[in-house]
Amino acid sequence: MSLEVQAKYDRGYQDEGQGLVEVGNKPTSGAPKYGDDDDLLPVVLERYLEKAGVMQKLRPYLDVTGQVKNEFARCLMAEFFGTLLFQMFGGSAPAKDTTAPAANGFALVAVIYAFANISGAHINPAVTFALICTGHMKWWKGLLYMIAQILGAIFGALIYTGLIPTLHLGAGTGSPGCFGPAAGVRNGDVFGWETVMTFLLVMTVYAAAVAKPGHGNTAPLAIGLSLYAAAISGGQYTGASLNPARTIGPAVVFTCNVGISFLYIAAELFGAALAAGLSIFLYGRAPASVRTTI
Template identity: 40%
Template sequence: MPISRIAIGSPVEASQPDAIKAAVAEFISMLIFVFAGEGSGMAFAKLTDNGSTTPAGLLAASIAHAFALFVAVSVGANISGGHVNPAVTFGAFVGGHITLFRSILYWIAQLLGSVVACLLLKFATGGLETSAFALSSGVTVWNALVFEIVMTFGLVYTVYATAVDPKKGNLGIIAPIAIGFIVGANILAGGAFDGASMNPAVSFGPAVVSWTWDSHWVYWLGPFVGAGIAALVYEILFINQSHEQLPTSAEY
């Protein structure tokens, strides 16, 4: 069982050079991702008189986030594993592929990267607001919670299949593309309902900068539940439990 391989680690990890480098890589990758993803939405809204809520705006958001995540995962993969998402880090922790203390270090770096990206966007755009994630009219928090659970399940399941599974072989080469594609596809599926976050850090940055916290808990609970389920399902059903435990280091 993967639960038996969960490792707490030690506070000493926070001062280890490789852990610090990994955290910095997560910070930079998250900054790149949020700046491009959130910035594309702000740019589209400016060019189309707030047309970011139109079908064209949804398509633009999907493409921008898919491309940006592909790059963000790629540039961080060899240093931190390219999580670029607290939910992905949680999924790796549940599967025993990263320690709790290193996970906390990643989470802090990811949240800071998102906040800094949104602050830079606000400054660079002359004070335009970074829109916080919100539920569409007629969508309840429970509807949104299901959306976030299912979409994040798909994301983390894809991460496990293409990047974590020791039997992935050459499939690992396309992992960043597959991860970017599933996020882009999920935005098309859920973007019109709750914004399709799948990433607590992506929701956190705009919420801090705009100081808007309506239903914010949904964008934490949903992704973490979806990630945990995906990790357990893939570990139990598809990863040979007899293989050696992967290092609880930065890499998948």
Template identity: 40%
Template structure:
């Protein structure tokens, strides 16, 4: 935890930071629009709650592909976080300052809210689905699912996009690796916890439907999982840095 960086006030008005924050807004907007949109489309085709294996695969693919695309599009601008849990996981090891990370959080939540509002408007009254626990699932098991799946996501981010040893080997496939782990986690966890792994992804739909039932799980679980993954990879596997974290450090 020795690499934590708070950041200076002047960072909030730096042009590169403002561009990065705007990129996070649009990246999260596009990701949520595609992900939630795929769930709405599925609900329009089949009765609500009637999740088939094919539907699960389709929704997982939509999330995984959309995440791959938006990370690829914004990695060189903001680092392509698209997720408060990823941002926090990077901040605990000094890969981004907490000040910059807080601005990313605001942009990510606004992007999700904007996408969900537009979807509610253009789908002509279709239900905007929110993340929810599966039948017979307890809040404890749901929380553990979110912790473990988000741990896997942020661990993958570190292994493929942060670790300098990956730059010449697997660094080029980081966006697709991150998209694939989200896709796989949705296939595994969606029937149990909803497989959010992303507080922003859960926030927008909850806001526009004003359905906050068990919403805390989709904050606490991912933030714990992301922080643990960041600390684990950073303290055990990451090559030690030789400089104080900079305001523009990003993955």
């Protein structure tokens, strides 16, 4: 199935009048057929897990093909691993290097392409919060998305802690992926920059991937470029987080800039709310069928 980025932020349901399509491959029915050499590893792994008692615990959550049965559980897994990878490759980029904005922009493009068909690839609590505001997602599902994203960012930071020499838990300010204002930048400046940069990112998400007609399979490129542009312009002042999960993850792992992290998060959610309000004005709220099902 081709990547349906057109609907990746409208998880799961179709309204014919609005052009929203279901994304994600449906589990196939029937018992798995093994026998080819390529299938040997899954068989051995499954038998090992069976002996260890793991499969017995997992089986209620799997269908006959071994895929995750609960569609929403698959979404949460996608958000977790997507944010983990985004944190790992974006957060480990040298902050003072001019290539850091590109690393973050391209990493975001990659994870959106990788997970859009499963969860919509929000990869950002600010994006999820905006979709709740516009009615594209129920609040409780959005909250679980945010938790998965934050946990993903924490684990992503933990992984590169073990991969970067001399880096350790609680390393403090200056650790890879930590966000804090540059010298001389006031708190009001931080709030302003993070607000407008997050606003740009979320508006790009809506224009490219949520509102119709959208930009199809090029939407991830537009979203990644919006992050790249924001990081080039405002990154020199705030580091350009634009993402509460990316703010929280390193702060938890390295205990860096914990006090000002709340200012970053407030600005990012405020920018997302502003973008949601303008999107409602320009494009309208989510159609009724989406509001009652997602």
